[in-house]
Amino acid sequence: RETLRLLEAADPWREFTMPRVESGSILAADGKTPLYYRLVKPVHFDPNKQYPTIVYVYGGPHATNVKESWNYQARPWEYYMANRDYVLFILDNRGSGDRGFEFESCTHRHLGRIEMADQMQGVKYLSSLPFVDTIRIGVHGWSFGGFMTTNLMLSHPEVFKVGVAGGPVLDWKYYEAMYGERYMETPQTNPEGYAEASMVGHAAKLKGRLQIIVGYNDPTCVLQHSLAFLRACEDAGTQPDYFVYPGQGHNMMGRDMIHLHERITRYFEDHLKPLRK
Structure with missing residues (x-):
């Protein structure tokens, strides 16, 4: 019997040494909701070694980092860092997108509270992995992920030693009204929520x-935040350390x-990786 092959979807990276990308689920801080994660292991992974680990986070509404797609939607920077002997961990906490109204709206009026609790469940899982060096855990994110990065650094300094927060929301009263008031209402009707979510009040x-x-020139997270x-x-x-890109949004x-x-890479190379030495 003759077989005619019309299409072939071969691995385009089969001739390259690529990291192993895995996916799974853990329970949220409520003890019942499954959360999906992506784990990127270093190239030439050795289960007997302990590796510095970076939590990449977004965590905000209408966005999902872990999808049932090619390599679970891993980003090129994750491959790059895996080539530098890092473990990368990405978790979609409650409040993120594509899981229904209840899953996404549970953070209403208190952005950061439930998201942080779920991310710490991710850290608990990481701590159970023998190849994760819990002395060397960092965090990085952009926009809402920058807010989460700063929040995790300030709230859990015993866990997160190094962080890079890009374009972060640092005080929700400065954020654009159509987004901030949709999820937080107004500063007048929700003063406690705004105070809790303001990184300015926790800078110490x-x-x-x-x-x-x-x-x-960022029109979204204006300079007043930083x-x-x-x-x-x-x-x-x-x-903190601070860097501004002139002319960029x-x-x-x-x-x-x-x-x-x-x-970003140099910051982790300079400050996270050497912590074990």
């Missing part, structure tokens, strides 16, 4: 190495995108 809690990266946080850090005597474009990822 910074202990690890935190780098904040922004675009000077400048107010820096002022609070100066008043509290804490020391909320997301870096062109050659600055390469420079950005070099900068």
Whole structure:
């Protein structure tokens, strides 16, 4: 019997040494809701070694990081860091998209509270893996992920030693009304929620190495976010690092995108990886 092959979907990276990308689920902080994660292991993974680990986070509404697609939607930077001997962990917490109204709306009026609790469940899972070096856990995210990165660094300094927060929301009263008030209502009707979610009010809690990266012309997370946080850090005597891309908006474009990822990588190479030495 003769077989005629019309199409073939071969692995385009089969001739390259690529990291292993795995996916699974853990329970949320409520003890019942399954959350999906992506785990990227280093190239030439050795189960007897312990690796520095970076939690990449977004966690906000209408977005999903882990999907049933090619390599569970792993990003090129994750492959790059896996080639530098890092473990990457990505978890879609409650409040993120594509899981129905109840899953996404449970964070209403208190952005950051449930999301943080779920991300810490992810850390609990990471801590159970013998190849994860719990002394060297970092965190990185952009926009809402920058808010989450800063929040995790300030709230759990015993866990997260190094963080890179890009274009972060640092005080929700400065954020665009059509988004912020949809999920938080107004500062007048929800003062407790805004105070809890303001990183400006928690600047004194910074202990690890935190780098904040922004675009000077960002119309989404305007400069008031980062400048107010820096002022609070100066008043509290804490020391974040800060980098501004002149002429750029909320997301870096062109050659600055390469420079950005070099900068993020270098920050973890300089401050996270050496912690075990």
